Every structure is written in structure tokens, then in C-alpha cells.
Amino acid sequence: MAQRKTDRKNEQGDQTRTRILEEAMRLAACHGYEGTRLSMIRKATGLSASSIYWHFSDKDELFAAALERSFELQSQSIPNWLDSPPGDSRTADLYGNILQFPRIDDSMAYWRFGLQISVVRPRIVSPARARFLQIRRESTQWLVKWWERTLPADMEQKEAAAGLLGRLTIAIRDSEFIQRHGSGGLDEDRVTWMIAACLNAAADRVAELASSGSLDAVRDAPAAAPAPAPVPEGSGESPRDVFLRAAEDTIVEFGYDGVTVARVCEKAGLPASSLYWSFKGKDDLVATVVDNACRGWDKAKPAMEARPLDGDWSVVLKRLQLKTLEGFTARTRIRRLGLLLLLQPAAGPGAGNQRLEPVLQNMQSMTDEWFRSVLDPELDDTSRSELAGYLSECLFRILDGLMLSRQIEEGPWDPELLSDVTSTALYRVAGLMQAGNTVAWNA
Structure with missing residues (x-):
């Protein structure tokens, strides 16, 4: 008893x-x-x-x-694809085995949380953050092993190629947690299939670069940015600007929900009474930081170039991506602030997502139009618009994921290589579509 x-x-x-x-x-x-x-x-x-x-x-x-419990439960439901032989189509394997498992649902809430706490830069070590980074590294290594077995046995620089493809794959999976709403009208299965096709084409491009030894030149990541120095007295910076900078520093360290008047005033070195001369309160201060980040994000848009005479728009896309990826460094405060907003649910802090959403929708609309302008002129308008929309979405998923990874990972970062691989992949997949190859639409 x-x-x-x-x-x-x-x-x-x-x-x-x-x-x-x-x-x-x-x-x-x-x-x-x-x-x-x-x-x-x-x-x-x-x-x-x-x-x-x-x-x-x-x-x-x-x-x-x-976080540990959620990871263990979710891990029990995922098949180990390394235990089964590869299929006849790498694209089909990517679509069915890698990009759809685990599914992004409530069981993956821990991954969104992990990304949120990984993008911030706390001064105190967080056990949850450290564990998530370990889980993400282990997941990346699993993907690297998966890629190794799909590459030719005698391939040059096979280990480096698999490492690059593994990091790119997990970056794209991370991008599924980014809260953008401009692609609501697209078929998610088709988007996933096209991304799988892009990853397959990226692997082919990596193999080409490896055969010429191009993977040896991967650049080292720049050193982490030092903590901002306090602004000396008499610098000419207004108290309002000091508080805005301090609020940005607080967001980078604690996230939007971690902003308090006390923390901001401590970083600013100014009393709370001074803050209320410039802002109504914390919400007004954070809203102003978000507005500034949105304007900075909007200004960061690269100019879109016209279709080349030979029709190979991959070279144009490479230049556009390079300009963008070169800005995705640990020093790019605007990017980190935007990512923190986009990782929040739709009703994020101070409705910041709603402030950022029009900027992102404008960028996606502009990208849709650019793809329409560079695709095969012989395509009918409906087909061109449809393909342009899916290419634009794939591009944003790739860039979102790479941007997120850059803010999390410490390691090699070669914008030129990444731009080459991803732009070539998108161009080749578009070529298959334009040539009438309908396999990619049969998900």
C-alpha cells in the first residue's frame, strides 16, 4: 500500500x-x-x-x-534517413526526407525559441542557449553526413563541399521560422519542392567549384564586433540618440521583450527623467527603434539590374546577392533587430512586425517584378508571373536562412561563394521550368 x-x-x-x-x-x-x-x-x-x-x-x-524535453520528444518521431539507402532522385530525397521532417508545427516550438535566444548576445551564459546551439550543431553534422553519401565517392574536396551544403540546408530550414506574410498565395508544397531542386542544383555547382579547387578560398569570418564604447561627454550626441543607441544595445542583448527603462538608462548613463523628455515611455522608445530599423532595412535594398543580353541573369543575381550578403555581418545591427522581430509571432512587441511587414512586402514585390523581367520573354504572362513568384520566395528563404545563420554561427563566411552557388542554382532550376520540365511542379 x-x-x-x-x-x-x-x-x-x-x-x-x-x-x-x-x-x-x-x-x-x-x-x-x-x-x-x-x-x-x-x-x-x-x-x-x-x-x-x-x-x-x-x-x-x-x-x-x-528545450531538452521538446528535442527528445521530437527526435523520437524522426526517421534516421542515414539508415536507408539513397533514392534515385536527390531532389525527391531532399523534398521527402530532409525538408519535410520534422514538420514545422507545435512540436518544433523549441527550435523557434532556440533561434530567438541564439540571435541575441547575452553577457551571461544561458544553459538553454548553449544547449540549443549544441543541438543545432549536431543537426548540421547529421546533414553533412547525409550530403557526403550523395556526393561522388571520388569527388574533390568532398568534405568541404558536404560541410557547405549541410550549413546551407539547415539555414534554409531555419528560414521557415521567419514570420513573413508576402507569400501567402503560394503552394507551400511547390515552394518546398523548388527549394529541394535548388539544393540539388547547388550541390552540382559546388561539385564544379570543388573540381577547380575553388572551395579552398573560403574566407574566414570577421572578428566579432567589440562592445560599443560609451559616448564621451561633449560628443554632440543628443540624449534622444543616446537612448536610442542604448535601447538597440539592450535589444541585441536581451531581445525586444527584455527592454526595460532601467536597463536602457543604465546603458545610456542617463537618468530615467531624461528618457521621458524624449519618449513617452518604453513602448514609444522601442517603437522608434523599430521604425529606424525598418528604414535602414528599406535603404539596404540593392538596385535591381536589367536582364543581360545573353539571358544569363545568374550573374546579375550573384552581384545582387553579394551586396546583400556582405552586409550580413555580426556588426549589422539592423539585420539583427529585424531578425528578432521576424522570429516573433505576428503580434510581436509593439506590433513591430506590422511596421516591418510593409517594407518586406515591398522588397518581395520588387523582386517578383525583377524575376518577371529576366525570365524567358517567350513565356506567356501567366507562366512568367507564377514562376517569378516562386523564384522570389525561394530566394528570400535562402537569404533569410543565411542571414539568420550568420548571426548565430561563428565560422567561415564567404559571401562570394554563397552568392555564386545559390544564384547559379536558382538560374538552373528556372531553366528547367522554362524548358517545360514539369517535374518540379509535381510535388
Whole structure:
């Protein structure tokens, strides 16, 4: 009898712990680490603070455990494609085995949360952040092994090629968590199939570059940017600008939900009374930072070039991507702020997503129009517009993913190589479509 009571008590304790972990991860994926309060978890679970602290000593331990549990559950449902032989079509394998598993649903909430806490740059080591980065590295290595077995056995620079393709693949998977809404009218299965076709074409291009030794020249990543130095007195910077810069620094370190007046004033070296002379409060300050980031994002748009006389628009796209990717460095504050917004749900901090969305829609519309202008003139208008929309979406998924990876990873970063590989891949896939090869539409 006593043993049954003990077993029942332990079972109830396990159920309580599970409920805490589930709600903590659900809330964290929506509100971020800083934005998820203990009071929110208490309300969601109906438990007291003492009950939660009985199972977890602090917030860091709770979120690390929630992330670990989510990863373990999700891992149990994914087949190990390395245990089965490759299929006849690498594109079909990519579509069916790599890009669709695991599916982006509630079970992947932990990955969105992990990306959020990885893009920020906290001064204090976070166990949850460290664990997610480890999980992401392990996932990348799994993809590298998958790519190795699809490449020719006698291929030059095979290890480097598989490493590049593995990082590109996980970057594209990361991009699925970016909250853009400009592609709502597209068939998601077709988008996924086209991305699979692009990855297949990218592998062919990497093999070509490897045969000429071009993968040896991968550039090292630039050193991480040092912490911004305090602005000396008499520098001429207005208190308003000082607060805006301090707010940006706070967002980079804690995320949008981690901005508090106290933190901003500490970084600015100015009293709270000075902040209220320039801003109505925290929400007004953050909204101004978001508006500035949106304007900076809009200004960063590269000029779109016309279709070359020989019709090979991959060279034009390469130049456009190179200009963009060269700006995706750890120093690019605008990019990090935008990413933090795009990783938030639609009702993000201060409706910042709604401020950024028109800018992104304008950029995507401009890219759609550019693709229409460079595709085969003999295509009918309907086919050209449809293909342009899918190419534009694939391009944005690739760039979103690469941008996100650049803010997370420390390692080689060669914008010229990435621009070459991805622009060539998009061009070749478009060529198959224009030639009447309908395989890519038969997902």
C-alpha cells in the first residue's frame, strides 16, 4: 500500500513537471525568454510559484529542461534517413526526407525559441542557449553526413563541399521560422519542392567549384564586433540618440521583450527623467527603434539590374546577392533587430512586425517584378508571373536562412561563394521550368 502511494505521488509529480515544461516552452516560443514571466506559467498551469520552484531552481533550469524535453520528444518521431539507402532522385530525397521532417508545427516550438535566444548576445551564459546551439550543431553534422553519401565517392574536396551544403540546408530550414506574410498565395508544397531542386542544383555547382579547387578560398569570418564604447561627454550626441543607441544595445542583448527603462538608462548613463523628455515611455522608445530599423532595412535594398543580353541573369543575381550578403555581418545591427522581430509571432512587441511587414512586402514585390523581367520573354504572362513568384520566395528563404545563420554561427563566411552557388542554382532550376520540365511542379 505504501509503495502504491509513493508510486502515485511520483507519477503525479512527473505529470506536474511535464505540464510545467509544456507550458513554459509554448509561452517562450511566443514571448521569448525575457518576455515569459513566472506569473504567465503559473496562470497557464494553475500551479503556485512554490510548486514550480519545487521542480526547478530557477528560470534558466526550467527553460533548459523544457528545450531538452521538446528535442527528445521530437527526435523520437524522426526517421534516421542515414539508415536507408539513397533514392534515385536527390531532389525527391531532399523534398521527402530532409525538408519535410520534422514538420514545422507545435512540436518544433523549441527550435523557434532556440533561434530567438541564439540571435541575441547575452553577457551571461544561458544553459538553454548553449544547449540549443549544441543541438543545432549536431543537426548540421547529421546533414553533412547525409550530403557526403550523395556526393561522388571520388569527388574533390568532398568534405568541404558536404560541410557547405549541410550549413546551407539547415539555414534554409531555419528560414521557415521567419514570420513573413508576402507569400501567402503560394503552394507551400511547390515552394518546398523548388527549394529541394535548388539544393540539388547547388550541390552540382559546388561539385564544379570543388573540381577547380575553388572551395579552398573560403574566407574566414570577421572578428566579432567589440562592445560599443560609451559616448564621451561633449560628443554632440543628443540624449534622444543616446537612448536610442542604448535601447538597440539592450535589444541585441536581451531581445525586444527584455527592454526595460532601467536597463536602457543604465546603458545610456542617463537618468530615467531624461528618457521621458524624449519618449513617452518604453513602448514609444522601442517603437522608434523599430521604425529606424525598418528604414535602414528599406535603404539596404540593392538596385535591381536589367536582364543581360545573353539571358544569363545568374550573374546579375550573384552581384545582387553579394551586396546583400556582405552586409550580413555580426556588426549589422539592423539585420539583427529585424531578425528578432521576424522570429516573433505576428503580434510581436509593439506590433513591430506590422511596421516591418510593409517594407518586406515591398522588397518581395520588387523582386517578383525583377524575376518577371529576366525570365524567358517567350513565356506567356501567366507562366512568367507564377514562376517569378516562386523564384522570389525561394530566394528570400535562402537569404533569410543565411542571414539568420550568420548571426548565430561563428565560422567561415564567404559571401562570394554563397552568392555564386545559390544564384547559379536558382538560374538552373528556372531553366528547367522554362524548358517545360514539369517535374518540379509535381510535388
